[in-house]
Amino acid sequence: MGARAARGGAVTMAGQVGRIGVQVLSVVLLARLLDPHDYGLLAMVVAVIGIGEILRDFGLSSAAVQAPELSRGQRTNLFWINTGLGAALALAVLLCAPLLATLYDEPEVTPVARALAVTFLLNGMATQFRADLVRRMRFTALATSDLSAPAAALGVGVGLALAGQGTWALVGQQLTQAVVLLVMLASWGRWLPGLPDRTAPVRDLLRFGRNLAATQVLGYVANNADSFLIGRRFGAGDLGLYNRGYHLLTTTLGQLRAPTTTVALPVLSRLSDDTERFSHYVRLGQLTLGYTLVVGVGVVAGAAEPVVHVALGEQWLETAPVLRFLAIAGAMQTLAYVGFWVYLARGLTGELFRYSTVTAVLKIVCVVAGSTFGITGVAAGIAIAASFEWPLSIWWLSRRTPLPARALVLGALRILAIASVAAAAGYAATVVADGSPVGQLALALLGLGVAYAVGLAVPPVRRDLRAVLAVARTALARGSAR
Structure with missing residues (x-):
């Protein structure tokens, strides 16, 4: 099962990387047209x-x-x-x-x-x-x-x-x-x-789907309250600026996370009665997402200006503060994402709906409050809400089903520490290479290597990275064997 999951993950991620490449190309070309x-x-x-x-x-x-x-x-x-x-x-x-x-x-x-x-x-x-x-x-x-x-x-x-x-x-x-x-x-x-x-x-299938759909409607309302509010309050121009930052970060990050559910759901569903193996795959899933996506998003948070300049062009620079706050939100949401797998694999869609109700209200309140400060305030509100949602998700889920909560929290804190190093290195790059967006971005990417080097010097992080590399090696080996 593990080998099949790794092989599926490799194929899915390879396809998604290609899709993200098309999306980035779309953003770069159409933003200029x-x-x-x-x-x-x-x-x-x-x-x-x-x-x-x-x-x-x-x-x-x-x-x-x-x-x-x-x-x-x-x-x-x-x-x-x-x-x-x-x-x-x-x-x-x-x-x-x-x-x-x-x-x-x-x-x-x-x-x-x-x-x-x-x-x-x-x-x-x-x-x-x-x-x-x-x-x-x-x-x-x-x-x-x-x-x-x-x-x-x-x-x-x-x-x-x-x-x-x-x-x-x-x-x-x-x-x-x-x-x-x-x-x-x-x-x-x-x-x-x-x-x-x-x-x-199909009655049981409809019951499962009904609860999940209700949860997704709540999530959608919460996730799009920002766009609706900006469109109503500030107009199409400001919404367009905000939307490019949102699309560049949040949509791209969502497309990278979504395929992991495609792989994780059938695997975890088959392991729902084996608590030990189930917990192992959940922990490994969080580490894999965290040391790749969360750390990468840290670089975006630190080097938001050159990212926007290179990806969208100078005329979109007002989007940079929005992108920075959305990067923080994306990091926290990614850490909580494995909880979504658990809800679905264990059939807890009713509990997922109740949890999502709480987080939707929290997010809408933060967005409305942040809108007082314009589109950047809206993005800051989303980041604040996401920072509360992550620990809440661990606590909520651990009360309803067996979950390695302590391991997930400690693992997430290690991931955030390395992501913070990556963000600091990205920001330092914007200062050192002042005036050259391409140079700033290149130095920021080098800073990503610095972040991983720092992590390798810390034994618990080094063990995490070895586990992630083991997943990658298994995936590549199985992929080449096909």
Whole structure:
């Protein structure tokens, strides 16, 4: 199981690295072809209608993966449920698009929302094809699909941007990605849904999905309160500036974390009755995420200005303070991310909903309070909320299921110490190489090496790093053996 998880992790991460590369290229190219207002319009629509993506999935993709047994009839029924939800939501957005424009007092929102409505239907049809591939651990197929779709979409987006289509370049990019992804997932799945099967029960799957969907709706509201508030209070221009910082850090970090759930959920679900091995994989998962993503995010927090300058261009430098605070938030959220695996693997979606209710309220309060100080204050509010959420997540989960809480806390503190060294080195680089963004960024990356060197001098950290390297070696060995 460990070898299979490592192999799946290697394939998934390789594909995701490629996808992140496409995303970074998209950010770099389109940020120079479009302006903040173009991005702001799209963000206004996505901030509101994006909640429909959660309702369209209804937690049924995770329910299908987590289920010990899943018949063909159940899979077919789930396909039609997701497709029906997607069609209903697409119709709702088509009808309500003018209301959305009124909400923002921005007439251009109406046609953008109507165009994006079709993605609900496309993604609804793709849901169970993806779930089936995850369940069968066909990570190569998933990685290929998840890389090809955004690559094709980028080509369409850049072409439309060069043609002067503004926001419609971003809309075309979204639509292309949904179409290509559906076609590829369906072709890899090699099964076609028949008519709904009344003899195949889905009540338990719907119950699991209902609780998870409610949790995800809460999370979505909390995660998009910032964009909605900025759009309403400050307009499309400021929202565009904020959105680029958010997309550059938070969206990218989320895309790096999400595939780990693809690998972890089927593995942990099969180990739910083996507490010792389950705890071992949870600890190892946190170390792997922490010493890669969290430490890397530390560099971004320290060197936010050169990161923005190189990635987006000088005209986006107002985004740098936003990026710094979002990097802090991203580090804390990543440390807490393994808790999400535990909730799903043990079927604790009801508890996850209750925990998410508390954290959603906390985040919204911090965002509203921070908005007094503009878009940077909003980002600071998110960082403060995330700093409280991490210890709360450990305490909350440990009271409801066996969890190596002490090991997770101590491991996280070691990770944060190394990330702080990386952040300090990144900031020092901006001072030493003053005036040269590329030079500053290069020195900041060298500072990352300094952070790891410091860690190797500390025995507990050295043991952590050896464990992470062992995972990497196993993954690479299994990957080359295929």
